[in-house]
Amino acid sequence: MKLPEAKQQFISSWGAFGTHWGINRTMAQIHALLLISPDPLTQDDIMEDLNISRGNTNMNIRELINWGLVERVILPGERKEYFTAEKDIWKVVKQIVKERKKRELEPMMQLLDKLEDVEGDKKDKKVKTFVDTVSSIKRLGLQADKTLDVMIKAEENWFVSNLMKIFK
Amino acid sequence: MKLPEAKQQFISSWGAFGTHWGINRTMAQIHALLLISPDPLTQDDIMEDLNISRGNTNMNIRELINWGLVERVILPGERKEYFTAEKDIWKVVKQIVKERKKRELEPMMQLLDKLEDVEGDKKDKKVKTFVDTVSSIKRLGLQADKTLDVMIKAEENWFVSNLMKIFK
DNA sequence: ATATATTTTCAATATTTTTTGAAAGTTCGA
DNA sequence: TCGAACTTTCAAAAAATATTGAAAATATAT
Numbered sequence: 001m002k003l004p005e006a007k008q009q010f011i012s013s014w015g016a017f018g019t020h021w022g023i024n025r026t027m028a029q030i031h032a033l034l035l036i037s038p039d040p041l042t043q044d045d046i047m048e049d050l051n052i053s054r055g056n057t058n059m060n061i062r063e064l065i066n067w068g069l070v071e072r073v074i075l076p077g078e079r080k081e082y083f084t085a086e087k088d089i090w091k092v093v094k095q096i097v098k099e100r101k102k103r104e105l106e107p108m109m110q111l112l113d114k115l116e117d118v119e120g121d122k123k124d125k126k127v128k129t130f131v132d133t134v135s136s137i138k139r140l141g142l143q144a145d146k147t148l149d150v151m152i153k154a155e156e157n158w159f160v161s162n163l164m165k166i167f168k
Numbered sequence: 169m170k171l172p173e174a175k176q177q178f179i180s181s182w183g184a185f186g187t188h189w190g191i192n193r194t195m196a197q198i199h200a201l202l203l204i205s206p207d208p209l210t211q212d213d214i215m216e217d218l219n220i221s222r223g224n225t226n227m228n229i230r231e232l233i234n235w236g237l238v239e240r241v242i243l244p245g246e247r248k249e250y251f252t253a254e255k256d257i258w259k260v261v262k263q264i265v266k267e268r269k270k271r272e273l274e275p276m277m278q279l280l281d282k283l284e285d286v287e288g289d290k291k292d293k294k295v296k297t298f299v300d301t302v303s304s305i306k307r308l309g310l311q312a313d314k315t316l317d318v319m320i321k322a323e324e325n326w327f328v329s330n331l332m333k334i335f336k
Numbered sequence: 337a338t339a340t341a342t343t344t345t346c347a348a349t350a351t352t353t354t355t356t357g358a359a360a361g362t363t364c365g366a
Numbered sequence: 367t368c369g370a371a372c373t374t375t376c377a378a379a380a381a382a383t384a385t386t387g388a389a390a391a392t393a394t395a396t
Contacts, residue, residue: 020190
């Protein structure tokens with residue numbers, strides 16, 4: 001397989017992959033394109049390469065910047081803005097985990113805290129099942145939260161080699 | 169907070185949560201409802217409780233069954249089918265991990281294998297960046313694959329206590 | 337200060353995804 | 367074998383989400 005076709009496939013399946021994770025297709029495709037681009041690209045480069053409109057490109061680049069996955073780069077003597085993606089995949093994964101933890105896990109935990117205190121007779125089967133379910137989700141969520149915190153701070157080598165000790 | 173309100177909130181935010189994970193709102197809501205129901209429910213119970221149509225209920229229950237999260241139950245002497253969800257959250261998590269690994273991680277790995285073999289001069293910066301990116305995603309993916317396999321087989325206690333050893 | 341290049345916004349449009357509900361299909365007891 | 371109870375299917379409608387493109391805003395060189 002030649003580079004242009006491989007590139008095409010990579011971008012397209014990274015896009016499809018993203019949609020399974022609540023990330024929109026275009027955002028994931030732009031990310032993919034930047035991941036495999038040795039040099040920073042402009043909005044126009046991206047628009048042209050992916051065949052998408054200026055507005056769409058702009059919005060999704062900004063969203064990637066919010067997620068901490070893409071950076072603006074100013075090249076000296078150039079008028080246009082350039083964009084580049086973090087290439088260290090371990091850092092990318094940690095950044096995504098960090099953001100999703102903040103955006104999804106933490107609010108869910110707060111809700112579960114409230115729901116665990118539901119009023120009512122614990123002898124009532126419905127109340128009991130509700131509280132038991134909520135509590136056990138919370139317990140696992142707390143464990144996940146702690147584990148992810150360690151992961152976010154870890155170096156890849158440290159993390160992987162420690163996992164290996166347990167899981168070899 | 170009283171049970172009906174708590175139940176409402178749990179179902180609705182479990183639904184919203186699901187949409188961030190590529191699961192549709194209704195499917196997640198049905199799952200939530202079954203998680204907190206002490207006894208199995210019929211399609212009609214679910215339709216009525218969540219205010220959704222028969223077809224929608226049916227399709228999403230079947231999808232939950234495909235995912236291995238919900239089971240059909242036949243109560244002796246009853247004509248209708250009943251449905252129940254696995255209540256052990258650790259098992260639920262393992263089941264979801266197992267399915268997503270099969271549906272998403274494994275196909276992605278196969279693709280990366282092919283893409284890594286791209287033809288072309290490794291001195292070419294574009295080829296090099298492409299191959300490096302693909303290889304490093306593959307490397308991390310393989311590690312994730314192995315780790316998830318261990319997790320899928322593990323008992324919760326074993327898994328958590330081993331994590332604690334590393335992450336205390 | 338002005339003209340020009342570039343970025344951002346957002347209402348309108350297009351696309352994708354989800355939901356509905358009625359019809360077709362199936363199961364099962366009598 | 368029939369008919370009522372129940373389940374499944376799927377085309378059409380609705381809802382949600384993503385995309386466009388032109389106008390407005392902003393930045394920069396001269």
